[in-house]
Amino acid sequence: LVWLLVLSLAWLGPALGGEEKDEEVIEEEEKEKKEDEVLSDEIKEEDNVLVLHEHNFARALSENQLLLVEFYAPWCGHCQQLAPAYAQAATELRNESSPARLGKVDATAQTVLATEFGITSYPTLKLFRDGNRTHPLAYTGRMDSQGIVRWMQRRAGPSASLLQDTDTAAAFVSSQDLVVVGFFKDLRGEAAQAFFELAAEMVDMTFGVAEAAELFQAYGLSVDTVCLFKKFDERQTNFPVDPTRGLDTAELTRLLRIHSLQLVMEFSNETSNQIFGAKIPHHMLLFLNKSSSEQLSLRDGFRAAASGFRGEVRWPHGGDMEGGFGTPQPQCPLFPAQVLFVVVDVTGHGADVLSFFGMTPDDAPTLRLVKMENNRKYQMEQDNFSDSAIRTFIQAVLDGKVKPHLLSAEPPEDWDTRPVKVLVGKTFEQVAFDETKNVFVKFYAPWCPHCQAMAAAWEELAERYKDREDIVIAEMDSTANELENITIRGYPTLHYFPAGPGRKMVEYKSTRDVETFSKFLENGGMLPEEPPPVSEVRDPHPPQGSPSPCWVGLVTGSGSCRECV
Numbered sequence: 001l002v003w004l005l006v007l008s009l010a011w012l013g014p015a016l017g018g019e020e021k022d023e024e025v026i027e028e029e030e031k032e033k034k035e036d037e038v039l040s041d042e043i044k045e046e047d048n049v050l051v052l053h054e055h056n057f058a059r060a061l062s063e064n065q066l067l068l069v070e071f072y073a074p075w076c077g078h079c080q081q082l083a084p085a086y087a088q089a090a091t092e093l094r095n096e097s098s099p100a101r102l103g104k105v106d107a108t109a110q111t112v113l114a115t116e117f118g119i120t121s122y123p124t125l126k127l128f129r130d131g132n133r134t135h136p137l138a139y140t141g142r143m144d145s146q147g148i149v150r151w152m153q154r155r156a157g158p159s160a161s162l163l164q165d166t167d168t169a170a171a172f173v174s175s176q177d178l179v180v181v182g183f184f185k186d187l188r189g190e191a192a193q194a195f196f197e198l199a200a201e202m203v204d205m206t207f208g209v210a211e212a213a214e215l216f217q218a219y220g221l222s223v224d225t226v227c228l229f230k231k232f233d234e235r236q237t238n239f240p241v242d243p244t245r246g247l248d249t250a251e252l253t254r255l256l257r258i259h260s261l262q263l264v265m266e267f268s269n270e271t272s273n274q275i276f277g278a279k280i281p282h283h284m285l286l287f288l289n290k291s292s293s294e295q296l297s298l299r300d301g302f303r304a305a306a307s308g309f310r311g312e313v314r315w316p317h318g319g320d321m322e323g324g325f326g327t328p329q330p331q332c333p334l335f336p337a338q339v340l341f342v343v344v345d346v347t348g349h350g351a352d353v354l355s356f357f358g359m360t361p362d363d364a365p366t367l368r369l370v371k372m373e374n375n376r377k378y379q380m381e382q383d384n385f386s387d388s389a390i391r392t393f394i395q396a397v398l399d400g401k402v403k404p405h406l407l408s409a410e411p412p413e414d415w416d417t418r419p420v421k422v423l424v425g426k427t428f429e430q431v432a433f434d435e436t437k438n439v440f441v442k443f444y445a446p447w448c449p450h451c452q453a454m455a456a457a458w459e460e461l462a463e464r465y466k467d468r469e470d471i472v473i474a475e476m477d478s479t480a481n482e483l484e485n486i487t488i489r490g491y492p493t494l495h496y497f498p499a500g501p502g503r504k505m506v507e508y509k510s511t512r513d514v515e516t517f518s519k520f521l522e523n524g525g526m527l528p529e530e531p532p533p534v535s536e537v538r539d540p541h542p543p544q545g546s547p548s549p550c551w552v553g554l555v556t557g558s559g560s561c562r563e564c565v
Contacts (some may be wrong), residue, residue, distance in 0.1 A: 048094045050103035055106075061131045066100040066156055068127050068139065069149070071107040071114060076122040077449055082143055085357045089148035100152040106459050129154065142273070143201060148202040159199035160207035166218050172208050173229045178260055181208040183216055184241075190265035191224050191247040198249045200255065204273075228256060232508075233263050245442035254279065263310065264341045265302050268349045280340040281372050284309075284394060286385075287354075289542045290345045291496040295365045298344060306385035309339035309394065339369075339394055357478070358407045367454040369397050374487040376404040406482040423472040431474060439497040440508075440521060442475040448491040454512045461517045469501060471521060496525045 011370070041056040043063075052060055052069065060067060070086060082095060090102040107114035107122065117126060117136065124141035139476035141151030157243070160182065164167040171181055180199075184192040187209065200205035210216075224241040237259050240249050257278040265275055267285075288295040290366065344350035346361040354360060357368055365385065369378040378397045384390075396402050408425025412552045415422040423431055423441065432439050442458055444451035462473035478488045486495070494508035506525045510516055520527055 008014060028187045038515070043093070046104075048090040049087055050101060052103045052105045053110050057113060058133070060103055061133055062387070064099070064128075065122065066152065067137045068100065068102050068125060068152060069136075070102070071117065071122065071124045071126070072104060072108060073122040075108075075109045076374045079123045082123055085143070085145040086148065088145040092145065092149050098153065100156045101435060102148075102152075115232055120385065125151075126364075129155075140201060147203070148438060152530070154200050154203045156235045159196050160209040163210040163215065164212060166214060169208070169210060169215055169218070176206055176269050177231045179206045179208060180226065180256060181210060182224075183210050183219070183221050183228065184224050185216075186210065187211050189396055191241050194247040194249050195226065198247075200254060201249075202253065205256065205260065208257045216410075223384050226252060226256075228259055230260070234259075261340065263306050264299070264343060267344045267353075268343050275340065275342060278340065279326045279372075280338070282339040282394075282398070283372060284339050284341045284390070285344050285368045285370065286365065287344045287346050287350065287357075287359065287363065289347055289361065298365055298385045299381065301341070301385050301387040302341060305390035305394070306339075306341040308391055309341070331395050338398065340394050349501070358480075367393070370419040371395060371397075371404075376482075378402050379405040404482075404484065406484060409477065409483070420459060420465045421472055423474050423481070425483060425498060428476065431472065433503055434472075435500055436470070437472050437497075438499045438521070438525065439468055439472045439474060440517075441497065443478045443488045443491070443493040443495065444475060445479050445491040451492045454492060457512065457514050460514050464514070464518065465521070495518070498525050 039055050041059045041080070043056050043060055044051045050060055050064075050067075070079075070082070070426075072082075086104070088103060093100050093102065100564055107115050107119045107124075114120075117124075126136035127139060128136050128314075139151065141147045161172065163172055163181065169181070173181070180202075182192065182199075184195065186192065192209065195207075195209065199205075208432065216222065219236070221227075223243070224247075226239045226241070226247075228237040230237070239252060258280060261274055262378070265271055284296065284306075288298060290296060318351065327347040346354060346359075346364045351361065354363075359366070366383050367380055367385070368391065370376070371378070376392075380389075380393055380521070384393075392404070406425055411424050411427050412422050415424075415427070422429065431437075432441060440461075442451075458473070458475065465471045466472055478491070478493075485503075491510075494512075496506040496508055498504055499508065508517075508520060510520065510527055516527070538557055
């Protein structure tokens with residue numbers, strides 16, 4: 001009977017809730033297990049990337065001499081795009097037994113770490129060296145696997161090779177198309193240390209360093225000098241270290257970028273980073289069809305004009321240095337070039353950028369000058385390809401005597417019958433600065449995912465206010481339309497133009513949803529908790545802010561969308 005009772009209870013147990021109790025226990029145990037994993041300082045890996053959180057971060061710093069950490073958001077498109085390259089870089093560094101490792105932190109879940117390191121946008125990459133938690137170094141390299149690997153390798157080893165005699169120096173100089181050598185009489189001095197720091201940053205160039213007196217003599221030097229050796233154009237370009245100011249790394253970086261370029265660059269996928277990385281303020285472009293021998297011959301006059309804008313050859317201030325500080329010396333171009341000359345093949349890599357200039361391949365050959373600060377484009381009244389005509393045109397633009405050539409699409413027939421009014425360059429002024437209207441404008445790019453994501457909200461907003469006589473909701477495709485007085489630097493950009501006299505403009509910088517938009521409009525172009533700054537749109541309006549990334553990104557989407565914040 002006892003055994004029968006026991007078997008009965010065993011059989012009835014699940015029906016009486018025993019099984020549910022077991023499931024609850026299992027769920028609780030799994031929950032506790034997950035909590036223990038989070039609280040543990042154990043470091044797990046995904047594709048050779050260390051997965052870091054609040055409780056294992058200190059251990060990761062203590063165990064890795066060089067640790068690059070990506071702070072990301074799972075929903076961020078830029079982070080998702082970076083992920084495979086980041087994993088590949090982590091694998092390459094691991095395979096070569098480098099002391100450098102890569103880690104990642106989900107900043108949306110690990111808010112304590114995100115706050116500690118001031119993370120406000122994604123992805124943000126920071127380098128931690130020798131366990132130092134208080135002064136991480138911001139990542140400044142390219143966002144691809146090769147760029148990450150090179151940046152980390154340069155910090156893991158010596159940033160410049162020591163050249164001890166003339167044989168090793170000669171071999172080093174001839175080893176590549178372009179190398180940089182710092183000649184310093186004291187490698188422990190401030191100038192040499194600044195040079196090592198610069199070499200660690202400029203990972204796309206190869207650096208050497210020399211101290212021996214025989215090397216100073218071999219290369220015609222008498223003072224501390226940084227030399228750029230090339231197998232094209234000028235073979236050796238010297239940048240003497242200023243004895244008063246020392247080595248200005250920012251200035252030297254800019255000069256090396258400029259003078260590492262060929263006098264006339266061919267635009268291609270391989271050269272685009274060099275062209276835009278040099279940060280030369282003006283680009284003179286020759287668009288031609290390389291399959292035409294007649295058009296190819298135009299390069300001769302173009303090249304002849306380029307030499308006059310390579311950069312001024314003079315010392316920056318007076319003083320004495322080896323025969324007179326202030327004396328022009330042909331190998332010491334201490335002023336940056338104003339204009340970079342670029343040949344663009346309209347049937348090759350350049351075909352992708354033609355729409356930015358409102359051109360087709362049939363427009364070649366033709367010339368355009370681009371002011372990189374605001375992407376303004378300038379065009380000759382009639383193309384003249386002689387070197388003297390090109391020089392005259394460029395100088396006129398630099399002197400402010402030529403007006404920019406602005407793109408404008410034709411307005412659609414129904415542009416003002418839709419809830420969202422469609423603006424183009426030709427109609428913008430009359431709509432945006434109508435003194436009887438409050439006009440809210442979205443400046444967008446058709447390919448921009450952020451613009452696409454907010455499109456429905458913008459349509460809904462327009463529907464909500466379509467019957468308001470005093471409010472206009474509008475949009476303008478900024479890849480096809482340009483404005484003389486307003487520069488759009490990222491997509492989407494939202495500007496509010498209040499009714500009344502004057503040319504006032506308010507940039508909207510808050511949450512992009514219908515309810516917040518409505519609060520902004522109902523409150524007269526500001527949010528109660530965050531009043532936006534008001535600027536005056538003058539005519540003409542001087543360009544403000546940092547240079548746009550390039551005249552390519554606005555077409556291809558390579559860098560002109562706003563980052564995830």
